[in-house]
Amino acid sequence: MxxxxxxxxxxxxxxxxxxxxxxxxEALGNKSIFKEPGYTxxxxxxxxxxxxxxxxVRMAGVKIGAVSSTRLKGRTAEVVLEIVPHVKVASDSVASxxxxxxxxxxxxxxxxxxxEADFLSDxxxxxxxxxxxxxxxxxxxxxxxxxxxxxxxxxxxxxxxxSGGGEGGLFSKLDKxxxxxxxxxxxxxxxxxxxxxxxxxxxxxxGKLVNDGGAYDDLVAAVQEIKTAASQASKLTDxxxxxxxxxxxxxxxxxxxIYDDDIAQQIQLTTTNLRELSEKLNxxxxxxxxxxxxxxxxxxxxxxxxxxxxTLDGLGDQGPISAVGVAAxxxx
Amino acid sequence: MKQITRALEAIGDTIILMxxxxxxxxxxxxxxHRLIEQCYLIGYTTFPIVSILSFFIGSVLALxxxxxxxxxGAESFIGxxxxxxxxxxxxxxxxxxxxAGRVGSAITAELASMKVYQEVDALKTMNIPPxxxxxxxxxxxxLIMMPVLTIIGNVIGWFGGAVIAQYVPFIGTDMDxxxxxxxxxxxxKDIFDGLVKAEVFGFCVILIAxxxxxxxxxxxxxIGHSVTRAVVVSLILILVLDYFVTKALL
Numbered sequence: 027m028x029x030x031x032x033x034x035x036x037x038x039x040x041x042x043x044x045x046x047x048x049x050x051x052e053a054l055g056n057k058s059i060f061k062e063p064g065y066t067x068x069x070x071x072x073x074x075x076x077x078x079x080x081x082x083v084r085m086a087g088v089k090i091g092a093v094s095s096t097r098l099k100g101r102t103a104e105v106v107l108e109i110v111p112h113v114k115v116a117s118d119s120v121a122s123x124x125x126x127x128x129x130x131x132x133x134x135x136x137x138x139x140x141x142e143a144d145f146l147s148d149x150x151x152x153x154x155x156x157x158x159x160x161x162x163x164x165x166x167x168x169x170x171x172x173x174x175x176x177x178x179x180x181x182x183x184x185x186x187x188x189s190g191g192g193e194g195g196l197f198s199k200l201d202k203x204x205x206x207x208x209x210x211x212x213x214x215x216x217x218x219x220x221x222x223x224x225x226x227x228x229x230x231x232x233g234k235l236v237n238d239g240g241a242y243d244d245l246v247a248a249v250q251e252i253k254t255a256a257s258q259a260s261k262l263t264d265x266x267x268x269x270x271x272x273x274x275x276x277x278x279x280x281x282x283x284i285y286d287d288d289i290a291q292q293i294q295l296t297t298t299n300l301r302e303l304s305e306k307l308n309x310x311x312x313x314x315x316x317x318x319x320x321x322x323x324x325x326x327x328x329x330x331x332x333x334x335x336x337t338l339d340g341l342g343d344q345g346p347i348s349a350v351g352v353a354a355x356x357x358x
Numbered sequence: 359m360k361q362i363t364r365a366l367e368a369i370g371d372t373i374i375l376m377x378x379x380x381x382x383x384x385x386x387x388x389x390x391h392r393l394i395e396q397c398y399l400i401g402y403t404t405f406p407i408v409s410i411l412s413f414f415i416g417s418v419l420a421l422x423x424x425x426x427x428x429x430x431g432a433e434s435f436i437g438x439x440x441x442x443x444x445x446x447x448x449x450x451x452x453x454x455x456x457x458a459g460r461v462g463s464a465i466t467a468e469l470a471s472m473k474v475y476q477e478v479d480a481l482k483t484m485n486i487p488p489x490x491x492x493x494x495x496x497x498x499x500x501l502i503m504m505p506v507l508t509i510i511g512n513v514i515g516w517f518g519g520a521v522i523a524q525y526v527p528f529i530g531t532d533m534d535x536x537x538x539x540x541x542x543x544x545x546x547k548d549i550f551d552g553l554v555k556a557e558v559f560g561f562c563v564i565l566i567a568x569x570x571x572x573x574x575x576x577x578x579x580x581i582g583h584s585v586t587r588a589v590v591v592s593l594i595l596i597l598v599l600d601y602f603v604t605k606a607l608l
Contacts (some may be wrong), residue, residue, distance in 0.1 A: 029391055036397040039405065043506025046513055047549070054546045 055273040064091055064110045069121040069152040075159060077123055082133040085105050093134060105134060112143040121152040125159060199255055370570045375489060382490035392495040398460050399578065408453055408461065408511050408572055415448055416440055420522040424529035433531050434589030437539030440519035445548045449512040451600055454559030458592035462567035465496060466588035470581040478572060487527025493568045503555045504560035512552065516540060553606040558603050563592045589597030
């Protein structure tokens, strides 16, 4: 074979290979061939979960380094991170372990931290934060499930008897109650039906009330009257309160009577006199007392009147002369 | 004991051969045509078989991964699996095995027959060190061609996987998603590690082939034995080195 041709082919082949390497180098985003030497930071956790050397360290989602190792130190688990040199980590940046996917791979997530905070230097310690992973969430779901189960058990025991079993269950009690009182219940229901029938057919007061339009009108009228009465009553009370006000202020007869001490004394005197008078009347003292209590005056008066009667009868028989005589007799 | 001595002797011989060969590095401009010729034989003529093999390796990888992952609904990871497997492991190893079988055996056969038919002795008589004109161009050629073969193998393997991922009904991942997944998972470091591995494998294969060829003693029958030995040793060494180189590069 021609040597030149051979050289051309080898040259082309070689260029093809180099070009391919270059194309792949450009196409793949991660262009670092050798690991850049960075600085290390340490974050302590109570549990580093599945985090292992080589896992990514991301700040706000951007890859800034890798986990170089995990180790136990005292009662904590420490993660040693290697951060690329050009990225500065703020001292108040918080590290947490986050899940990269459902397959269980994790990465270490750093927050940006505040602007004014200092930057951590080589060997600096990061603040860490516990995050709940799938296991914690599942454990919580499990405990919720337990609670629901307990609740359902309580409910089912209180409703026990749905399937006929369980003494003391709500349904069995209801069942028993209905069984024992079935006669009463049916009687009650019968009565209720009779009552509702009557109401429906317009019998009785309620029935008429429900069915008769007139009853409504009467009711409205009654209410109207009650209203009027109430307004009058209110007027009356107004008047009464006026009167009371007048009395209170001492005006008028009643006011004077209640609030004037002179009147009170006079009344007292009067009643005393009256009592004395009635006592005298009772005790046969004085003319009136005797008139009331002594029968002799009455008997005398009676005989006088009888005598007069007889005299008048005699006069009637004598005519006018007698009348003159009587008159004279009376005068003399 | 004798076996161990022989193994150690072979290792020592190989290292001495390598050191001597690189001692003549200054002579390369004068034997440029030899280097080109070896590049042609080692690289260019191996390209078709590397392409075919890589394509089907990638395809089978995608098929197996897709079949295994369909139970999890994780077909979108095929790109990542095929991409990383080809770049980090299968690409370099398969190319190295092909080189051992196709090129290594040819070199051993050629050098063994030259040795058996005393051509190597004739060169020595003419004060031409066989390491300079027989070994050095081949070693340089494999160093130049191995990355090229590997990267071509990788790309063709990825493409084979993409074809399978798209056109096999039960996988049904389109090529965009496949390459997205591949790009997301494969870093250039993975490719680079693969190329470093391929370089180490290729270099060892050629060095062993040259050494065994030049150490052949006896008649034509020994040529066959040497070829068999060269291929077997190369294959074992590729797989043993694979572990250590991978571990070193992680």
